[in-house]
Amino acid sequence: MQEFDLRELRYFLAAAEELNLSRAAERLGISQPPLSRAIRQMERRLGAPLFHRSHNSIRLTPAGDTLLSEARKVLDAAAAASRRTRRAGRAAPALTITAAPGHGTRLLRRIADAYARLPGAARTDIAVTGYRAQEAALRSGEADLALLSTPFDTEGLRVRPLCSEERVAAVPAGHRLAGCTALRCADLAGEPLPRWPGDTEATRRYWSGRDRAATAAGADAAHGPLVHDISQVIEVVGLGQAVALVPRHVAGANPRPDVVYVPVADASAHRTVLAWPEGPTGPAVDLFVRTAAGLFAAGPATGHGPDSDSGPGAVAGPV
Missing domain, CATH: 1.10.10.10 (Winged helix-like DNA-binding domain superfamily/Winged helix DNA-binding domain)
Structure with a gap:
């Protein structure tokens, strides 16, 4: 046919x-x-x-x-x-790399600066993009590499782990949980949590702390306000409209009298990886990945490519 x-x-x-x-x-x-x-x-x-x-x-x-x-x-x-073919055919090769603003771009700048000092390094163009837009840019061919952080889907991508950190609960000052020294995910059950654009069941479970088998059971979180970036998350918490699970670096970067950060013992980690599409890669991508792995003492690449070291799955994109 x-x-x-x-x-x-x-x-x-x-x-x-x-x-x-x-x-x-x-x-x-x-x-x-x-x-x-x-x-x-x-x-x-x-x-x-x-x-x-x-x-x-x-x-x-x-x-x-x-x-x-x-x-x-x-x-x-x-x-x-x-x-991708048009970019590969340029007379002066360049890499387009994307990350979310704040923590993601700081990590990316560190890698890009180290990469630029190496012989044969291509020019790097850094694109700062919004929530979960990094994954979409890889799949559409608009970016060669991206820094992603949980939650995202590895289907069609290869990833190199970079770093991991605990998550903490951001709660309004005066909230019933604000005086606790430690929490568990179950303590957040029934509390209003921020909603993100394009949420799926998997992303909702991650942001509510129900993504681990041990904590998946229990009441769903109440619907909180729609947010588009981490600064909005902290604002709605400060206004008493929601509580939120956030990476530890967010707490360090956002000290506020109206928000209290409490450790959550059983919340899954916030992980950051370098990602790129499956399939053949050029020397510029390979060198950039090796540079990132050296800086962060990363483990083996994972994904679905023929030389991947682990299988497919959703890993608990970007903050």
Whole structure:
């Protein structure tokens, strides 16, 4: 059977997202008849309809739902390959590396400075990005490497551990937990906790301290305010709107009279890693990874690549 080409997948994606062939054709900058023909040709090759059609609307069939998910992956991978290839073909090679502001960029600057002193080092462009945008930049091909910290998904990535630290509870001064010398994750049950954009069940469990098997049971945290960065987390805690689990370095960088930081004995650690996409890497990436490993006495690289030392899984991105 003839495989799809990228043009056909773009045509299908527009129709599937718009669920209106006229709007899809307008979005693609073509007339409707060639779009309709292309979709009919795809359906004939597949032997299955992609859309249920009525007089004035279309909706996806089960086969169409499947192709929608797969088409997005293929088109994203093609775009990422194009970006990486263009960067690799530059006359003066450069690495684009991304990290979250604050702790992440400080660590990255330390690595980049050491790397720049080495013979043959490429120019480094550091991109400061928001919550969990680092992982997305790697997958889209917009960055060659990224500093990630828990929680993130290792699927399709290789990672080099850099450092790990305990998490503490940030609670409002005067809160019932503020006078404790130590807490356990179960003590936070029922307390309002900050919500992050794009939260999943895995990330909610991490931020609420329910990501370890021993602490996963128990009541869900109450919904607290939506936050976009760590400074907002500390503000909502200070206002008495939430409690939060934060890395130890956040406590050190944010001493406040309205916030008390209490150790949490059984909270999972906050880990920071250097990450890059699976697959072949150039000498510039290899040298940068070796530089980071030397500075932080890191363990072996992990991920899903052919020379990885551990298997897949979600590790408990970025603060």
